[in-house]
Amino acid sequence: MKVRLLIADDHDLVRDAIAALLRAGGCDEVAVAGTLPEALAAVQAAVQAGGGYDLVLLDYDMPGMDGLEGLAQMKRAFPAQAVAIISGVARPAAAREALEAGAIGFVPKAMPARSIIGAVTLMASGSVFAPFDFLKQEEPPVQGGLTARETEVLRGICAGRTNKEIAREMDLQEVTVKLHVRTLTRKIGARNRTHAAMIARENGWF
Known part of the structure; x- marks a missing residue:
């Protein structure tokens, strides 16, 4: 079966590694994008060319996604696109x-x-893929009396992101993130x- 994919991820090494993996796994055409606007433009171009992609993979944290709003944008623009x-x-x-939003x-x-x-092969054929072991995981509450925003900043720190990257993802000023870091570390x-x-990892907060 011929499979055409689009992978949108702002981390070049990760994106290219996944693309190479899928090409080696038998996917015929694997296009890439680095932001949500690039992904939307790529799908538009493919549709105008008379085709489209069998599957579009959107990274949850890349620029323009704003959580699941990016998924909603893609589905609004191209309702038939998987x-x-x-x-x-x-x-x-x-x-x-x-999954509830249409992924x-x-x-x-x-x-x-x-x-x-x-x-990816399963989804490209039109079937839904839900990683049940991942979905059934319990999410322990964060301790330490952190606010929701401080919790998200700490989550970003645990993921290895810089203050600048966290600020971009949360749509905040970098100085605001620095203040949150100072407050949450004290708490x-x-x-x-x-x-x-x-501390977060030892306590299993994320």
Whole structure:
């Protein structure tokens, strides 16, 4: 079966690695994009050329996505296009919301290579892919009396993001993120960002 894919992810190395994996797994054509606007333009061009993609993979955290709003934009613009979310940081709740919002599937980047190929092939054929082991995970509440925004900043720190990257994803000023970092580290008794991430991981907050 000929399979045409579009992978949209702003991390070049990750995007190219996934693209190479899928090409090696038998996908005939794998196009790439780095932002949601680029992905929308690529789908538009494919539709105008008389085709389209069998599947579009959108990274949950790339520029322009704004959580699942990017999925909604893609579905509004191209209702017939099969769209899946791929992510290395999204929580099980976000995956469930993506499926409820019309995504044909959710693919954790931590899945084994063979499983990713199988999931993409399944979705490209029109079937929904739901990683049940991931979706049924319980999400323990964050401790330390953090606000919702401080919790998201801490989540970004645990994912290895810089203050600038966190600010971009949360649509905040970098100085605001720095203030949140200072406050949350004090609340949980951390010496610095690295120690805050260690405390979060040790307590299983994310």
